[in-house]
Amino acid sequence: MATTGMLNSKSALSRRSFLRVSATAAGGLIVSLYFDFPLLAQAPQAKTYPPDAFVHIQREGKIVIQVNRLEFGQGVQTALPVLLADEMDADWSQVIAELAPAADVYKDPVFGIQMVGGSGSIAHSFQQYRELGAKTRAMLVAAAAQQWKVPAAQCRTEASVVHGPGGRSAKYGDLADAAAHVPVPENVALKNASEFKLIGKDTRRLDSRVKCDGSLKFGLDLDLPGMKVALVAHPPIFGGTPKSIDDKEARSIPNVMDVFEIPTISQGTAIVVVADKFWTAKQARDRLAIDWGFSRIEPADTAQLRAKYKELARTPGSVAVSRGDLSVLEGISAANRIEAEYEFPYLAHAPMEPLNTTVRFDGDHAEVWAGSQFQTIDQMAIAQTLGLKPEQVTFHTEMAGGGFGRRATPDSHVQREAAAIAKHCRGIPVKLIWTREDDVQGGYYRPMHAHRIEVGIGADGMPAAWRHVIVGQSIGAGTPFASFLIKNGVDETAVEGVADNPYEIPNFSVSAHHPTVNVPVLWWRSVGHTHTAFVMETLVDELATRAATDPVAYRQKLLKPEAKKIRGVIDLMDEKSAPWRNHLAEGHAAGVACHEAFGTSVACAVDVSIENKRPKIHRATVAVDCGTAVNPLTVESQFQAGLSFGVSQLMAKGAITFKNGHPEQNNFDGYTPPYIVDAPVDVDVHIVPSTETPSGCGEPPVPVISPAVVNALFRLTGKRYRTLPLLSL
Amino acid sequence: MQTYKLMVNGQAREVSVDPGTPLLWVLREELKMTGTKYGCGISACGACTVHLAGVATRSCVVPVSLIGDRPIVTIEAIGQDRVGRVVQDAWVAEDVVQCGYCQSGQIMSAVALLKIRRNPSDADIEESMGGNICRCGTYVRIRKAIKAASQQLA
Numbered sequence A: 001m002a003t004t005g006m007l008n009s010k011s012a013l014s015r016r017s018f019l020r021v022s023a024t025a026a027g028g029l030i031v032s033l034y035f036d037f038p039l040l041a042q043a044p045q046a047k048t049y050p051p052d053a054f055v056h057i058q059r060e061g062k063i064v065i066q067v068n069r070l071e072f073g074q075g076v077q078t079a080l081p082v083l084l085a086d087e088m089d090a091d092w093s094q095v096i097a098e099l100a101p102a103a104d105v106y107k108d109p110v111f112g113i114q115m116v117g118g119s120g121s122i123a124h125s126f127q128q129y130r131e132l133g134a135k136t137r138a139m140l141v142a143a144a145a146q147q148w149k150v151p152a153a154q155c156r157t158e159a160s161v162v163h164g165p166g167g168r169s170a171k172y173g174d175l176a177d178a179a180a181h182v183p184v185p186e187n188v189a190l191k192n193a194s195e196f197k198l199i200g201k202d203t204r205r206l207d208s209r210v211k212c213d214g215s216l217k218f219g220l221d222l223d224l225p226g227m228k229v230a231l232v233a234h235p236p237i238f239g240g241t242p243k244s245i246d247d248k249e250a251r252s253i254p255n256v257m258d259v260f261e262i263p264t265i266s267q268g269t270a271i272v273v274v275a276d277k278f279w280t281a282k283q284a285r286d287r288l289a290i291d292w293g294f295s296r297i298e299p300a301d302t303a304q305l306r307a308k309y310k311e312l313a314r315t316p317g318s319v320a321v322s323r324g325d326l327s328v329l330e331g332i333s334a335a336n337r338i339e340a341e342y343e344f345p346y347l348a349h350a351p352m353e354p355l356n357t358t359v360r361f362d363g364d365h366a367e368v369w370a371g372s373q374f375q376t377i378d379q380m381a382i383a384q385t386l387g388l389k390p391e392q393v394t395f396h397t398e399m400a401g402g403g404f405g406r407r408a409t410p411d412s413h414v415q416r417e418a419a420a421i422a423k424h425c426r427g428i429p430v431k432l433i434w435t436r437e438d439d440v441q442g443g444y445y446r447p448m449h450a451h452r453i454e455v456g457i458g459a460d461g462m463p464a465a466w467r468h469v470i471v472g473q474s475i476g477a478g479t480p481f482a483s484f485l486i487k488n489g490v491d492e493t494a495v496e497g498v499a500d501n502p503y504e505i506p507n508f509s510v511s512a513h514h515p516t517v518n519v520p521v522l523w524w525r526s527v528g529h530t531h532t533a534f535v536m537e538t539l540v541d542e543l544a545t546r547a548a549t550d551p552v553a554y555r556q557k558l559l560k561p562e563a564k565k566i567r568g569v570i571d572l573m574d575e576k577s578a579p580w581r582n583h584l585a586e587g588h589a590a591g592v593a594c595h596e597a598f599g600t601s602v603a604c605a606v607d608v609s610i611e612n613k614r615p616k617i618h619r620a621t622v623a624v625d626c627g628t629a630v631n632p633l634t635v636e637s638q639f640q641a642g643l644s645f646g647v648s649q650l651m652a653k654g655a656i657t658f659k660n661g662h663p664e665q666n667n668f669d670g671y672t673p674p675y676i677v678d679a680p681v682d683v684d685v686h687i688v689p690s691t692e693t694p695s696g697c698g699e700p701p702v703p704v705i706s707p708a709v710v711n712a713l714f715r716l717t718g719k720r721y722r723t724l725p726l727l728s729l
Numbered sequence B: 001m002q003t004y005k006l007m008v009n010g011q012a013r014e015v016s017v018d019p020g021t022p023l024l025w026v027l028r029e030e031l032k033m034t035g036t037k038y039g040c041g042i043s044a045c046g047a048c049t050v051h052l053a054g055v056a057t058r059s060c061v062v063p064v065s066l067i068g069d070r071p072i073v074t075i076e077a078i079g080q081d082r083v084g085r086v087v088q089d090a091w092v093a094e095d096v097v098q099c100g101y102c103q104s105g106q107i108m109s110a111v112a113l114l115k116i117r118r119n120p121s122d123a124d125i126e127e128s129m130g131g132n133i134c135r136c137g138t139y140v141r142i143r144k145a146i147k148a149a150s151q152q153l154a
Helices: A009-024 A074-089 A120-150 A174-178 A208-212 A248-252 A278-284 A302-313 A374-388 A413-424 A436-441 A529-546 A551-558 A564-581 A632-650 A702-717 B023-030 B084-094 B101-114 B124-127 B140-151
Strands: A053-055 A063-067 A093-098 A156-158 A161-163 A168-172 A228-233 A241-246 A258-262 A269-275 A291-293 A318-323 A337-344 A355-362 A367-369 A393-397 A430-433 A447-458 A462-472 A508-511 A589-597 A600-611 A614-625 A685-686 B001-009 B011-015 B049-051 B055-058
Touching: A009 B084, A053 A120, A053 A174, A053 A269, A063 A074, A074 A093, A074 A447, A093 A269, A120 A156, A120 A161, A120 A174, A120 A702, A161 A174, A168 A174, A208 B084, A208 B101, A228 A278, A228 A413, A241 A258, A241 A269, A248 A278, A269 A278, A278 B023, A291 B055, A302 A337, A302 A447, A302 A462, A337 A529, A337 B140, A367 A374, A367 A413, A374 A393, A393 A551, A413 A430, A413 A632, A413 B084, A447 A529, A447 A600, A462 A685, A529 A551, A529 A589, A551 A564, A551 A589, A564 A589, A564 A600, A564 A614, A564 A685, A589 A702, A600 A702, A614 A632, A614 A702, A632 A702, A632 B140, B011 B023, B023 B049, B049 B101, B055 B101, B084 B101, B084 B140, B101 B140, B124 B140
Parallel strands: A063 A093, A228 A430, A367 A393, A462 A508, A614 A685
Antiparallel strands: A053 A063, A156 A161, A161 A168, A228 A269, A241 A291, A258 A269, A318 A508, A337 A447, A355 A367, A355 A430, A447 A462, A589 A600, A600 A614, B001 B011, B049 B055
């Protein structure tokens, strides 16, 4: 579920071809098997990652599978091995998963770089990991057949054992050495869905126990001999530079090793403090007296931006979609028109594990430890900063405590910072840590947005014309992704979810403005769908109310005939939620929403009341169509938790705002993610049975919850909520 | 720098640190016990929760100089306690974790709750777990796991 991401599957084809250009060096899928040879078995216990290996069968039967992308909660560390192990007929209890380092063979087969994003992990590696498993199995069978001098076709496999004629059998571990000498088959048959033993069944996560007893090491937990810790005083306004620095007091603290300047990606300057430990470095940083200069910088200011965006939304922008005849709108009487303005704030990702990266630079080589969604890009950025080639940078993928897009920065600003520090501290491993304050104030937010929509309602109560203007910074502008994210001046990530909505609206236009603001922006779990689904699903709800039609029935009527996938989930949600929606407690109301993102269709119903002037979400029923559900347990988990993540948008303190260029929030007291009391009490998830190719489940849970909740609130308060965050009710 | 004697997970430990150093950083950097996590540093997220004399405590805001002889229990040893072990097992059985970074703190808060209330209501859970952020949002399963553990302990 690629818990995070960015790239809309709708246009995957064009993006795919772009990415392939830069990916040809990858040479496509390489299947490699590394088995324990006697010599290697005697080698030191050092943890090495053969660069082109996916499967390593140990003699005692353990099967180590390399996962070609970051695990940060989404469950790929379990789901990808499930795919491989199923085709391999491996004994699941013997499977161990490891996160692969940066290497060509681990690049996403579709995107062409090693990454997690666009909810593409399972979708893109479904075939890849199954083929790897099937080829491994074929090689083990061939080895057994050779030993027994029988045709391979007379052998079958089950639970890491090859069975041959005459009751002969051999364990995979015992066949490993011989299988390593068998040529890799070019083509292998894959199982039919009916033959799956693991795919489609609930499989518990492989990383649960170590995450429950404190033994799992995240990037922030890394400890290397001689390691130092660096904290950075970033300019309080993006692009700022110190006019003067007094570091005397900071340097006087025992065990502070150095204080020095590095350039920031926003063309400013930051001050680095390196010390023996975090707490020392923090004390020293707090004692730096810096007089910052902000010449030639236009400070961001939320109040001014709101006014500016509102004004811009009244004018047409670059056209994303235009069909039919929008002049129809002018012919519809004011009584049958809705003019709606929406506002969305900047949002910080705020993953629980603060950002960090450790780098050791030895002059002609560097070693990096980072929880990265963009290994290929980060490795290149570090190499560039250090004057190395990417292959001179060994990049270890560390387990990450969440990310939601924050660890997928096209400019690799954290890694560049860590590399610049390592360059200064040559030979010493230095762990760069961003404090929570650095994170909340450090930019790379979901962009602030304004939407303005004019809808003309036809005599049948359905929308006859719809003019939609979206204002917000472009995420893709100025990044290597610009040429395929931005078309005709429109950044797809700003209009996705509106431009391609599934409703039958004959006269329809969407346009966008992308103002430039001195605030770095980034994809935030489900990207444009965070705001576009909110607008579409609250407006459609409003139309249903005007038409005095049940909101589920109205949506079913409004859907395009070809929107079968989303119709299916609306029907399923309707069926599963009807029992409670028709028997709501006093003071409760139901709200619904549906949306398709990253190829996955979702419909959601919520049971809401108002407690302490906040929405209390007693229950949510979700229906999902994600094609083949590789691990239904993970799908359920992603949807249950993803809804809670989506509630972030509704939190009273769920906004980053600016005053005179400064972010006004600096920690969880000012920018508050949902706590248990804010999250749905219970969520039941219903998966549409399917044998289609899987689509993602990391981002699709997020968009539906906030519109569903405010649609329910309307039924309690009579008010429509078009400005987020949701202040006191 | 000052020397402090601490009782951590039943073992006597000695550290020489600045008196203002929060217990969190003493655990993580002096004692190399990284199961206790840094999330915010202002006791707003609960990732750093440990038991101080049996009370769930945010170790990021407790200076080492104020601990005295109160025993400290961390996630690394909570499994040696019956309630702790049952809670950890329930977490695994219910497949609660996602990124897992907050779960040390969630488990420490849940164990503290179940030690005083073997059969907690939803309101009890919301109160006791109310200061622990899970950014992935695993709250539904956290609730289920606490209820499952509660049944195990009954």
